[in-house]
Amino acid sequence: MTTPEHPPPAPRPPAPASQDRIYRSSAGIAGGVLLLAIALWLGIDALVAGEGRTPWLALAALLLVVPLVTAYTLRPAVFADEERLRVRNPLRVVVLPWERVGALRSGYSNEVVADTGAKYQLWAVPVSLRARKRAAQREARRTAADGRKPAGRAGFGLAGRRTAAEADDGPVRAEGDKVMDELRSLLAAREGTSGTAGGEIGVRWAYEIIAPAVAGAVLLAVLAATG
Known part of the structure; x- marks a missing residue:
């Protein structure tokens, strides 16, 4: 009596590629979202309710402004x-x-x-010089506090545990400097x-940014020349 052969084991899937570490500016993203919201609100209102050349001017302005705001705030990474x-x-x-x-x-x-x-x-x-200054001030305060703390009590109590945890994290650094360290x-x-x-x-x-911005600038120039 013969037994059916076992099928060969399925090949293992390839190991996944290493994940990207992604660094972006949260302040830039927040500012970009706010600027885009204002630009779209004003531009769409002019497109819908404007008369004469106003809709064309609004369209040209949107073509120019939206790609540039996106490029300099949301896009960098x-x-x-x-x-x-x-x-x-x-x-x-x-x-x-x-x-x-x-x-x-x-x-x-x-x-x-x-x-x-x-x-x-x-x-x-x-680079934020203000963030570097604040980080330097925090590090100076922490160093001064560590210097005033009695050595015999460094490992006891909540304050001692917090100081040890901060020491493990290293010196206080601005966010941009931390990214560069990584x-x-x-x-x-x-x-x-x-x-x-x-x-x-x-x-x-980035032609997807350059092309609409150039088109908007050309349209604005044509409207200004024919106005």
């Missing part, structure tokens, strides 16, 4: 995984394999420097490895 850094700026997208990243610099703006010397600003990670950690983890993420640096212009 930085995507990082184990293989590459993808920078989505207002008018272009830059993809840099980690092996092609030379440095990550912070000054009056945050930027990534490619091994070719090209610099790309990180619009999604703005990106530098990813870059440092790739140094000295024979990674598989080598390749060319990719730069793509």
Whole structure:
């Protein structure tokens, strides 16, 4: 008596690719949503209730303003995984394999420097001098409080546990500086490895933003010239 052969085991699905770490500016998103709401409210009202050339002017203004506001507030983002850094700026997208990243610099703006010397600003990670000042003040207050706390009581009580937890988190840093620290950690983890993420640096212009904005500007110019 023969028994039916067992079917071969199904192949395992490929391991999922590493998830992107996504960095965006919450203040920029909030401001962009507010500006878009105002622009759409005024523009749609002019389109519906306007007379004569007003609807055309409103249409041209919407074509110009909405893409630009979206580009400079909602669109910027930085995507990082184990293989590459993808920078989505207002008018272009830059993809840099980690092996092609030379440095990550912070000054009056945050930027990534490619091994070719090209610099790309990180619009999604703005520098806030006020946030840095507040973080420095908080760190100074925390350091002073730790210095006044008796050493024998550091591990007892709620205050002692809170101080220990804060110490584990490291010094107080501004949010943008924390993001840059994380990106530098990813870059440092790739140094000295024979990674598989080598390749060319990719730069793509955001024509989906540029085209309607240019159309709106041209339409405004035509309306102004024929008015």
